[in-house]
Each structure stands twice: as C-alpha cells, then as structure tokens.
Amino acid sequence: DIVMTQSPDSLAVSLGERATINCKSSQSVLYNSNNKNYLGWYQQKPGQPPKLLIYWASTRESGVPDRFSGSGSGTDFTLTISSLQAEDVAVYYCQQYYNPPFTFGGGTNVEIK
Amino acid sequence: EVQLLQSGAEVKKPGATVKLSCRVSGYIFTDHYLHWVRQAPEKGPEWLGLVDPEEGATIYSEKFQARLTITADTSTDTAYMDLSSLTSEDTAIYFCATGGTPGDGFNAFGPWGQGTPVMVSS
Numbered sequence: 001d002i003v004m005t006q007s008p009d010s011l012a013v014s015l016g017e018r019a020t021i022n023c024k025s026s027q028s029v030l031y032n033s034n035n036k037n038y039l040g041w042y043q044q045k046p047g048q049p050p051k052l053l054i055y056w057a058s059t060r061e062s063g064v065p066d067r068f069s070g071s072g073s074g075t076d077f078t079l080t081i082s083s084l085q086a087e088d089v090a091v092y093y094c095q096q097y098y099n100p101p102f103t104f105g106g107g108t109n110v111e112i113k
Numbered sequence: 114e115v116q117l118l119q120s121g122a123e124v125k126k127p128g129a130t131v132k133l134s135c136r137v138s139g140y141i142f143t144d145h146y147l148h149w150v151r152q153a154p155e156k157g158p159e160w161l162g163l164v165d166p167e168e169g170a171t172i173y174s175e176k177f178q179a180r181l182t183i184t185a186d187t188s189t190d191t192a193y194m195d196l197s198s199l200t201s202e203d204t205a206i207y208f209c210a211t212g213g214t215p216g217d218g219f220n221a222f223g224p225w226g227q228g229t230p231v232m233v234s235s
Contacts, residue, residue, distance in 0.1 A: 040221030042158075049208050050158060052223030061223065093157055097212070097219045101174040102148075102160040 002026050002096050006105035012113040019081040021108045023094035028074045031098065038098035041070055041079045043090045044107075050093060054079065086112065115139035117209050117226035124232045130197040133229050135209030142190040143167035146213045148222055149183060149194045151205040158208070164192055165215050199233045206230050 003026040013019045029038045037057035042050035052061045054070035057077055067082045081088055089112060094105040120134040135147065149161040162173035166185035173181050182195040192209060207229045212222035 038219060042222075049210075049225035049228055050222075051225075052221050055221035095158075095221065097221055100160070100163075100172050100219075101176070102219070102222075104158045104160070107157045 001101055002029065002099060002103050004094055004096055004103050004105035006092075006094060006108050008108060009106070010109040010111065012111045013081075013084045014113045015086065016083050017113075019084050019088070019110055021079040021092050021094075021110075023072075023077045023079070023105050025075045025077075025096055029096045029098040030074050037073055037077070038096055039070075039072070039077050040095045040097060041068075042093045042095065042104075043088075044093065045090045053092075081110070084110070084112070115211070115224050117211065117224060119207075119209060119226040119229045122230040122232075124234065125199050127200055127233060127235055129199050129233075130195055131199060131203075131231055133194045133207055133209075133231070134191055135193075135226050136189065136191045137211065138190065140211070142185070143187055144214060145211045146215070146219075147183075147185060147192040148210045148212055149192075150208045150210060150222070150225075151203075152208070152228075153202075153205040156205075159205075161194070161196075161207075166192065167215065201233050204231065204233050 005024045007022045039057040041054040044050045058070045091107045116138045118136045143166045146163045148163045150158045152158045164183045164185045180197040184193045210222040210225040213220035
C-alpha cells in the first residue's frame with residue numbers, strides 16, 4: 001500500500017497569512033504515460049464529509065477559491081493557502097488515487113493564531 | 114446538481130452485518146465509479162472499495178476483502194455496502210463518493226454523500 005505522510009499535524013496561522021501543508025507518498029504517484037500526478041487534496045470541517053479542493057496535484061476543483069493552490073510531483077506535494085480566511089479553519093487531507101487501496105494522509109488541522 | 118443521499122444511522126451488535134445505501138442523482142450513475150470510505154472518530158478517512166455500476170465489477174481493499182460486499186442497482190441508481198462480522202473497530206461514519214470513470218481511469222473523489230454513522234456496541 002502507498003503510505004501518505006502529512007506534515008505538520010497542526011498549524012496555527014494569522015488571518016491573511018500563508019499556510020503551507022506538506023504531503024509525501026511512499027512511492028511515486030506520477031503516471032508516466034499521461035504525466036499526471038494522482039494526488040488530491042480535501043478540506044473537512046466538523047460534521048461534514050471531505051470536500052475536494054485540488055486534483056491532479058494542482059488542478060483546482062470548480063468553485064474553490066484561488067487562494068488554494070497545489071504543487072509538487074512524484075512523491076512530494078504541497079497545499080498552500082495564500083491568505084488564510086476564517087472559513088478555512090478545517091482539517092486538510094491529501095490522498096493518492098494512483099493505486100488501490102486509495103490512501104489518505106493523517107490530516108493537518110489548520111487553526112487561526 | 115449532483116447529490117449522493119445515504120441511508121440513516123445504524124446501531125449493531127458485534128458479529129452482525131450492516132447494509133448501507135447510497136442513492137445518487139444529478140448524473141448518470143453508470144458513468145462513474147462509486148466508492149465507500151469510512152472515518153473512525155478522530156481519525157482520517159479510510160477507503161473500503163469501489164463498484165463500477167455499469168459492469169458490477171468491484172475492487173476491495175484487501176483489509177476488508179473477506180467481509181465486504183459492494184453492489185449497484187442501476188434501476189434505482191443506488192449503491193449498497195454490506196460489512197459483516199462487525200466489531201467495535203468498525204464504529205465509524207461511512208461515506209459514499211463518486212470519482213473516476215471506467216473509461217478514463219481513477220480520479221479524486223467528489224462529491225460525497227452526507228455520511229452514515231454506524232455504531233457497533235454490545
């Protein structure tokens with residue numbers, strides 16, 4: 001199974017400041033035949049299901065604010081929130097969908113400092 | 114609007130089987146894989162398996178292979194998940210989610226159902 005490791009476990013950022021979350025996969029999730037990274041990012045607020053933010057490592061889902069961006073390739077990925085807003089307080093998960101079982105990172109809890 | 118509507122909360126005794134449903138609307142059910150994911154209290158999501166609703170083909174996580182059955186009823190656009198031999202470790206919220214197509218392959222998951230709480234307790 002591909003193990004997804006996120007860091008940090010939690011993050012406190014001032015309103016308007018940048019938040020950066022890292023995700024590392026135990027093997028590459030880059031599919032060479034189409035040059036796509038099979039990596040997604042999700043936001044989960046209490047009592048709600050996860051919500052897809054980013055897919056193919058860097059493609060923003062429709063309706064997601066452009067302060068959210070994804071980067072990286074192969075085994076190392078980053079989710080950046082460029083200017084943290086109060087409504088961004090949540091737990092964020094990365095997930096690989098390269099190979100079943102599709103595995104998630106342990107989550108990063110983002111709070112306001 | 115794409116919607117995935119899941120069945121209500123369940124309380125089961127150890128050793129029992131739970132059957133959950135997920136009815137979809139707003140898209141062609143047979144066009145996309147339907148996944149089941151669970152989330153134990155204070156834990157991250159855990160993928161259980163998927164069904165291709167058109168073919169009925171399934172892929173299960175090896176962890177659940179022996180006691181998980183996922184099916185799809187194309188006449189009602191509903192997917193089902195049966196999990197047997199329940200223990201307290203199966204206490205979690207169970208989600209369905211759509212993602213990927215048989216033609217184009219796997220993709221990220223979205224949208225998701227609202228979740229079904231399952232408690233296993235004697």
